[in-house]
Amino acid sequence: MQQRILITGSSSGFGYLTALALHKKGHIVLASMREPDARNRSVASELKNLGIQVIELDVGSDASVERGVAQALDISGGIDTVVNNAGVGVLGLQETFSPDDWRKLFEINVFGVQRVNRAVLPAMRKQRSGLLIHISSLLGRFVMPFMGPYNASKYALEALAESYRVELSGFGIESVIVEPGAFATDFKTRMAEPSDAKRSADYGSMAQGPAQQMAALGEHLSGPNAPKAQWVADAVVRLVELPAGTRPLRTVVDGLGMGEHVEKYNAAADALTKGIYTAFGMGEMLNYRP
Numbered sequence: 001m002q003q004r005i006l007i008t009g010s011s012s013g014f015g016y017l018t019a020l021a022l023h024k025k026g027h028i029v030l031a032s033m034r035e036p037d038a039r040n041r042s043v044a045s046e047l048k049n050l051g052i053q054v055i056e057l058d059v060g061s062d063a064s065v066e067r068g069v070a071q072a073l074d075i076s077g078g079i080d081t082v083v084n085n086a087g088v089g090v091l092g093l094q095e096t097f098s099p100d101d102w103r104k105l106f107e108i109n110v111f112g113v114q115r116v117n118r119a120v121l122p123a124m125r126k127q128r129s130g131l132l133i134h135i136s137s138l139l140g141r142f143v144m145p146f147m148g149p150y151n152a153s154k155y156a157l158e159a160l161a162e163s164y165r166v167e168l169s170g171f172g173i174e175s176v177i178v179e180p181g182a183f184a185t186d187f188k189t190r191m192a193e194p195s196d197a198k199r200s201a202d203y204g205s206m207a208q209g210p211a212q213q214m215a216a217l218g219e220h221l222s223g224p225n226a227p228k229a230q231w232v233a234d235a236v237v238r239l240v241e242l243p244a245g246t247r248p249l250r251t252v253v254d255g256l257g258m259g260e261h262v263e264k265y266n267a268a269a270d271a272l273t274k275g276i277y278t279a280f281g282m283g284e285m286l287n288y289r290p
Contacts, residue, residue, distance in 0.1 A: 003240060004076040006030040006069070008059055008116060009086030010047070011040040012186050014135060017233035018083055023052050025237055030072045030079070032057035059086045059112030069119035079120050081131040081240055084113045087153075089191040091210050093203060094148030096194035102149050105192065109153035113160060121173070130173040131247070133239060134161040135232075138181045138254060141262050146210040165249060166285050176239060176247050179262060181254030183229040184221040220256055227255025 005022055009015040010031035019031040032055040036044035044054045053075055057068030072079060087109045090097065117132060124130030139147060140154030157177075164175035194200075200207040220226070235253045250266045252259040277283045 002027055003080040004028045004030065004078055005081040005083065005240065006032060006055070006072050006079050006116075006120065007083040007085055008032050008057065008112070010054075011036075011043050013085075014180070014183075014229060014232045014236075015083070015085040016043065017230055018085065018236045019047060019052055020050075021230075021233040021237050022240065023050060025241070027240070028076055029053065030055050030076060032068055032072070034058045059116060060107050062115060065112075065115040065119050069116070073123060078127060079123060080129065081133065082116060082120050083133045083135065083236060084116055085135045086112055087135065089147070090150050090194070091146055091191045091214060092194040092197065093146065093200050093207065093210065096196045096199045097149050098195045101192065101195050102152075105149050105153055106156070109150075110156045110160065113157060117164065121168070124173050125168075125171045128172045129244065130168075130171075131240065131244075132161070132164060132168075132173065132175040133236060134158075134175070134177045135236075136161070136177050136179050138179050138252070138258055138262050140177075140179060141265055144213075146213055162249070169285060169287065172244065174244065174247055177250045178232065178235055178239070179250055179252045179254075179259075180232045181227065181252075181256050181258050182217055182221060183227050183232065183255075231255070 005027050007015050007019050007022075007029065010019045011033040015031070015033075019029050023029045029052045031047050031052050033040050033044065034056070035041075036054050036056050047054050053072075055068045055072050055075075056064070058064040069079075088105060090101070090105060113134060120130070134157055136157050137150075137154045139151050140158040143151045161175050161177045168175060232253050235251050239247055239251060249270065252263050252266070254262070274283065274286060277286055
């Protein structure tokens with residue numbers, strides 16, 4: 001069934017590929033991005049020429065999100081699915097990131113998601129159906145060095161999405177999570193750098209860790225057998241097209257051997273959550289109810 005789908009961060013990476021994949025499947029795609037008439041003009045024009053609606057939306061701004069969602073609702077008459085894809089990464093020793101660096105990261109990766117969800121949920125609750133898809137990361141389930149603030153933001157996103165799963169179940173609205181591993185997109189070229197990098201001088205050889213880790217990752221992500229970012233877009237399409245009430249809470253997408261371990265973690269966490277909710281007499285809250 002055709003759905004009306006709003007995607008954030010559609011100018012590149014997973015968001016761009018997801019917009020193309022969903023459009024190809026016949027869905028009404030509302031591809032949002034910052035500055036579609038300026039720095040993202042080229043990709044915006046490409047999407048428009050394909051028949052995809054382009055929305056100007058900056059998840060870091062309350063006003064921009066409200067305007068963008070209002071425009072999307074006006075164009076399509078409703079929103080059935082939101083793909084919360086917009087996000088930024090960081091690379092560096094955790095101590096070298098100032099509180100302001102952390103604030104800027106959470107503004108996009110966490111608060112931006114909350115802004116978008118709050119803007120679309122009144123309409124979804126009114127229609128008593130909807131799907132929130134949150135693009136998280138395997139690093140929302142385990143910690144890698146030199147990406148501490150990013151890890152923390154994805155852990156926060158996981159909790160945000162899981163709480164919505166429970167609180168929205170009675171409205172027929174599902175909240176699910178996609179956990180990609182590492183893929184060769186332009187994401188790593190746009191990673192934010194710490195504003196207090198001089199502190200790394202006190203770390204000795206550990207100060208070279210971030211650059212060495214990124215170089216090693218680059219080798220894994222090159223070559224004909226490297227994992228393909230399209231896999232993430234395809235996973236989103238599958239979630240969109242699954243019948244309501246059958247979608248898994250978490251979907252792992254990985255090609256470097258980490259995903260199988262995270263899937264075991266997720267299964268254990270699901271069992272733990274079910275047990276705790278059941279013990280407190282709230283087990284039914286974990287079930288989707290149309």
